[in-house]
Amino acid sequence: MVGGGRAAGVLLWAMLAMAxxxxxxxxxxxxxxxxxxxxxGRLAHPDPGHVPxxxxxxxxxxxxxxxxxxxIDESKDVVVAVRKKPFWQAGTFDPVLSNACALGDFVTTxxxxxxxxxxDSAGAAALQVVVPTHRHLLYDARSLAKPNETYFxxxxxxxxxxxxxxxxxxxxxxxxxxxxxxPKPSPNAxxxxxxxxxxxxxx
Numbered sequence: 001m002v003g004g005g006r007a008a009g010v011l012l013w014a015m016l017a018m019a020x021x022x023x024x025x026x027x028x029x030x031x032x033x034x035x036x037x038x039x040x041g042r043l044a045h046p047d048p049g050h051v052p053x054x055x056x057x058x059x060x061x062x063x064x065x066x067x068x069x070x071x072i073d074e075s076k077d078v079v080v081a082v083r084k085k086p087f088w089q090a091g092t093f094d095p096v097l098s099n100a101c102a103l104g105d106f107v108t109t110x111x112x113x114x115x116x117x118x119x120d121s122a123g124a125a126a127l128q129v130v131v132p133t134h135r136h137l138l139y140d141a142r143s144l145a146k147p148n149e150t151y152f153x154x155x156x157x158x159x160x161x162x163x164x165x166x167x168x169x170x171x172x173x174x175x176x177x178x179x180x181x182x183p184k185p186s187p188n189a190x191x192x193x194x195x196x197x198x199x200x201x202x203x
Contacts, residue, residue: 077115077126086123090116090152091164096172097144101153101161105141108153112137116152127152127164144172 083090100106108128114137115126130138130151138145145151150166165171 075111075113077113079126080114080116080129080131082117082119084119086120087118087125087127087152087154088123088164090118090127091150091166092169092171094163094165094171096174097151097163097165098161099174100142100144101156101163102159104157105139106144106163107139107156107161108151109137109139110157125154127154128156129153 097106108130112128112130114129114131114134116129117126118124130153132148132150135145138151149169152164152166154162154164
């Protein structure tokens with residue numbers, strides 16, 4: 001009986017060894033996302049001096065990046081007039097005002113919603129307009145504006161800004177450059193330079 005019991009035990013052990021291993025957890029569904037790694041939810045700061053699991057210290061206190069973004073102006077345009085012509089025929093192109101606009105010295109405010117629409121297919125556009133009664137919409141650092149002039153702006157506050165004046169008027173002229181900023185040559189400059197060269201020690 002003892003021998004038979006041992007033989008039965010060996011047979012049972014062999015059957016268990018050949019049986020498939022019992023899995024502790026069911027297999028994952030291939031359609032399910034994989035489990036999160038163990039470090040999920042922890043804050044890692046490679047910079048030295050930071051305490052683990054705490055946000056980094058702001059080294060440059062002040063306004064945040066979101067506070068420096070410009071505000072979004074979703075107000076609708078106020079269409080003053082509609083003209084069936086290209087925008088470059090808005091009036092008289094003024095090179096001085098356009099140059100001042102490109103430099104930021106003669107611009108209309110970004111909040112100016114008074115526009116004139118030009119509907120010609122060759123040059124359709126909506127130009128900002130500043131009429132004499134709304135000079136508060138105009139920034140004129142050089143006092144270039146005249147009392148009874150109406151101004152049209154394209155690409156204001158940009159280096160490609162262009163300005164037209166209502167009607168046929170004489171445009172302003174850019175002052176020609178007179179003289180030069182280079183100092184006049186001295187008649188004794190060459191003589192002094194030669195004397196300085198002769199005074200160098202011979203090697």
